[in-house]
Amino acid sequence: MIGKLLTRTSRRIPARPEPGSQYADARALTVRLGGRTVLDGVHLAATAGEVVALVGPNGAGKSTLLAALAADLPAADGEVRIDGRPADAWSAPELALRRAVLPQSAALSFPFTVAEVVRMGRAPWAGTPAADEDESAVAAAMAATEVTPFSARPFSALSGGERARVALARVLAQRAPLLLLDEPTAALDLRHQELVLRICRQRAAAGDAVVVVLHDLGLASAYADRAAVLHGGRIAAQGPPAEVFEADLLSRIYRQPIEVVAHPGTGTPLVVPIRPR
Incomplete structure (x- = not known):
């Protein structure tokens, strides 16, 4: 679809972004919460076809930056464009x-099934031509996150890791060009951590812009095209993980001695804490 169409619900349907184009960005973004500056003059772009990992210690501003990129938090200075x-020029729908x-x-406070929760991701498309894709989008999202076998179970009866995968399936079913994921691997076992990051890469390969908050620097190194290292509400370094995951920088920011070594097979940087013998 070229350009934007006016639907009968007066929503402007987005065109698919051009590969390599900047779909969202924060420009000199400052966010204040409770009178405290949480982000200070941050610049970050989300590009179609790219996975960007936001990393850094607790309290660095990663989740705040993600929420500001989603337009869920207002900017005190600067702006976010999507x-x-x-x-803020877009309506909520x-x-x-x-x-x-x-x-x-x-x-969730109500006993929705897994399939019903995933189907909630299709709500923005109601009344548009894309609503015809609802069933296929829901089925594909559940298959990708491996939740189809328990699609009829109540969401409330799931384990933490299962809930996390269902929540991701809802996001995937939405089929928006910009995916903003806050610690999607936090509750997951090793296999499903890898699954989630492979999905991120697949969505980027399909043309989406993906921004993901990660604590695991190994995952960020293996799967992200670009990493933004946050510290004290600012971006201390930004670029390909092989360039920005540098031992002195990470040791200073995390206040933990760290060494970075190349994986013997792939050359991917491995970030390892230095522990006492």
């Missing part, structure tokens, strides 16, 4: 067509 416009957000935790 799909060529200031984020139009914004939901452009970005899908996975928060750190998912809680």
Whole structure:
């Protein structure tokens, strides 16, 4: 689809972004919460076809930056742009067509089944031609996250890791061009951590812009095209992990002695804490 169409619900349907184009960006972004500056003059771009990992110690501003990119937090200074416009210029329904957000935790008070939760991701497309894709989108998202076998179970009866995968399936079913994922691997075992990051790479390969908050620097190194290392509300370094994951920088930011070695088979940087003997 070229350009944007006006649907009968007056929502402007987004075109697929051009590969390599900047789909969202923060420009000199400052965010204050409770009178405290949490982000200070941050610049970050989310590019179609690319996975960007936000890393850094607790309290560095990673989740705040992700929420600001989603237009869920207002900018005190600077701005966030999505799909060529200031984020706050989009209506909530139009914004939901452009970005899908996975928060750190998912809680529901009603006994929805897994399939019903995933189907919630299709709500932004109701009344548009894309609603015809609802069933296939839900089925594909559940298959990708390996939740199909328990699709009829109540969400409330799932383990933490299962809930995390269902929440990700909801985001994938939304099929927005911008995916914003906050610690999607936190509750997962090793196999499913790798699964989630492979999905991120697949979505980028399909043309989406993906921004993911990660604590595991090994995952960020293996799967991200670009890493932004946050420290004290600013970006201390940004670029390919092989360039920015440098031992002195990480040791200073994390306040933990760290060494970075190349994987003997792939050359991917391995970030290892130095422990007392």
